[in-house]
Amino acid sequence: MRYNPAMSDEHQIVIPPSFLALYTDARHRLTEPVDTVRARYELCEDLANQLVDHAKAQHFDNGISEDDVLARCGAGLAAPESGLSAPEGVWVVTRLAELLGWLQCMPAQASEGWAR
16 A cells, blocks of 8 residues: 555544534535634544543542533633633533433533533
8 A cells, every 4th residue: 555645644534513513604614714623623522532531530439420520521611721612612522421421411501601
């Protein structure tokens, strides 16, 4: 198998529709350049994956309920210093819940975003 320089590795990442919706206007056009959206997606996906072990530890080691763990993560991501927009924070917590199998535990705040 030979390396094909015409095919860029960065375009091998498929951005899910749920994330694209964060950057899509009413006419279904991206509101940011695709490279920016791809970079933001990679950041958010990586963050959700990194939070899995932390969330499990909070739930199992400290006895915090699944919905409270998700709410606390959401509150932390809502802080300006997180570097995420409110919709990105909600997406990260939703993705975290998906990775953990806790989608049924999503707190009510998720649909509105957590208070900033």
